[in-house]
Amino acid sequence: MIFLDKLRAAERRNGSLLCVGLDPEPAKFPARLKGDAGKIYDFCAAIVDATADLVIAFKPQIAYFAAYRAEDQLEKLMEHLRRNAPQVPVILDAKRGDIGSTAEQYAREAFERYGADAVTLSPFMGFDSVEPYLRHEGKGAFLLCRTSNPGGDDLQAQRLAGVEGQPFLYEHIAKLAQGPWNLNGQLGLVVGATYPAEIERVRALAPTVPLLIPGVGAQGGDAVATVRAGWRADAPIVVNSSRAICYASGGDDFAQAARDEAIRTRDRLEQAKH
Numbered sequence: 488m489i490f491l492d493k494l495r496a497a498e499r500r501n502g503s504l505l506c507v508g509l510d511p512e513p514a515k516f517p518a519r520l521k522g523d524a525g526k527i528y529d530f531c532a533a534i535v536d537a538t539a540d541l542v543i544a545f546k547p548q549i550a551y552f553a554a555y556r557a558e559d560q561l562e563k564l565m566e567h568l569r570r571n572a573p574q575v576p577v578i579l580d581a582k583r584g585d586i587g588s589t590a591e592q593y594a595r596e597a598f599e600r601y602g603a604d605a606v607t608l609s610p611f612m613g614f615d616s617v618e619p620y621l622r623h624e625g626k627g628a629f630l631l632c633r634t635s636n637p638g639g640d641d642l643q644a645q646r647l648a649g650v651e652g653q654p655f656l657y658e659h660i661a662k663l664a665q666g667p668w669n670l671n672g673q674l675g676l677v678v679g680a681t682y683p684a685e686i687e688r689v690r691a692l693a694p695t696v697p698l699l700i701p702g703v704g705a706q707g708g709d710a711v712a713t714v715r716a717g718w719r720a721d722a723p724i725v726v727n728s729s730r731a732i733c734y735a736s737g738g739d740d741f742a743q744a745a746r747d748e749a750i751r752t753r754d755r756l757e758q759a760k761h
């Protein structure tokens with residue numbers, strides 16, 4: 488099934504806009520796993536099993552695997568997801584961006600090695616750095632647009648003097664994703680929950696593309712304002728929370744605590760639709 492159809496089906500099936508982010512840090516694991524990078528797969532698989540019926544998507548962040556030389560555990564986790572939660576799309580958060588020939592290899596890494604349904608990309612190097620991902624049939628790509636960090640302003644909130652209307656850079660990216668860059672209809676945008684006014688603006692400029700919205704939970708973004716700004720019945724939003732769910736408890740009950748926190752977050756997001 489193509490990425491957007493899988494996303495819509497997961498939203499309907501699980502009644503959820505929540506994406507659980509998988510950012511494994513061995514130092515934060517419960518006592519019996521603590522500090523052991525060999526247990527990254529076990530930790531993440533337990534979170535997946537505890538929350539798979541509550542989410543629209545999962546988002547493993549590749550840096551947390553690569554930093555611990557745990558790419559083999561990420562491969563195993565992706566297999567686990569395909570076997571145990573085949574209905575839930577997986578967005579590999581890799582934020583890649585490079586010249587076309589290198590982008591082709593990054594695209595193979597995301598879609599062939601790991602089997603992700605979608606990937607996050609930096610649009611900074613232009614369309615030829617994005618196009619190789621669009622050649623992978625049915626796969627999705629989310630372009631960084633207005634990121635959740637305060638420093639996002641440094642570039643994304645600069646005006647483009649050479650473009651008609653002198654839009655902010657993030658506004659220009661939103662228009663490109665809605666229009667000329669969206670060759671396969673599977674492009675989306677990353678917009679931080681910490682900036683609901685910008686989510687609203689991006690949604691106005693890109694009314695039909697999916698939005699991946701990190702920043703609720705540990706970063707303090709407002710879940711209700713996020714849904715009101717970005718959600719439309721015909722345009723999915725994927726609201727990510729990583730640390731607040733993965734580390735809801737530092738004890739042996741971490742998986743149950745992750746489930747409880749996921750239920751609370753999912754319900755807050757659902758209620759905000761009405």
Ligand SMILES: O=c1ccn([C@@H]2O[C@H](COP(=O)(O)O)[C@@H](O)[C@H]2O)c(=O)[nH]1
Nearest residue numbers: 548634635679701704705706728729730
């Ligand atoms: O603008 C962005 C883009 C990506 N992220 C990623 O999302 C999660 C957020 O983790 P929390 O623990 O929920 O804060 C993390 O993997 C980031 O790399 C982002 O935060 N903002």
